[in-house]
Amino acid sequence: MALVADTDIAAAELGLAESALKQSLGRVLLALENHLSRPEAESAAPEVTDEQREAALALLxxxxxxxxxxxxxxxxxxxxxxxxxxxxx
Incomplete structure (x- = not known):
């Protein structure tokens, strides 16, 4: 499998044990999956009323x-x- 060969090379390049590298990569993947599974946060943009929107468009x-x-x-x-x-x- 290519991934196994790549982790061998990466571990050697970084001077780490392959098991330590795989463990670290596993934590990164888990953190990424947790982040991606969270619902998106509400927009920080303030609410704009219809009157404010029309005034802004008129100015533009x-x-x-x-x-x-x-x-x-x-x-x-x-x-x-x-x-x-x-x-x-």
Whole structure:
């Protein structure tokens, strides 16, 4: 069997007894199986109301969005003339 030959080689390469390597691999496999059998955790994302979702979509659809971003960033980064080309690229 190929797995037996591979564990022989791996054990020799790592300087371990083959039985110790197999035991460690068994623990790793068991931990992986336990992890995969757990139900998925709830999403950490906050709940968004329909009103919040619609407001966000309206903002994203706003044709002036890039100007709003530029105006907001202009107070932080100067000069505004250099800012707009960087955003639109």
């Amino acid at each position: 659809r706003d044709p002036e969005l890039i100007n709003h971003i530029g105006n907001n960033l202009a107070g932080i980064l100067k000069p505004q003339a250099k800012l707009r080309p960087a955003i639109t690229i």
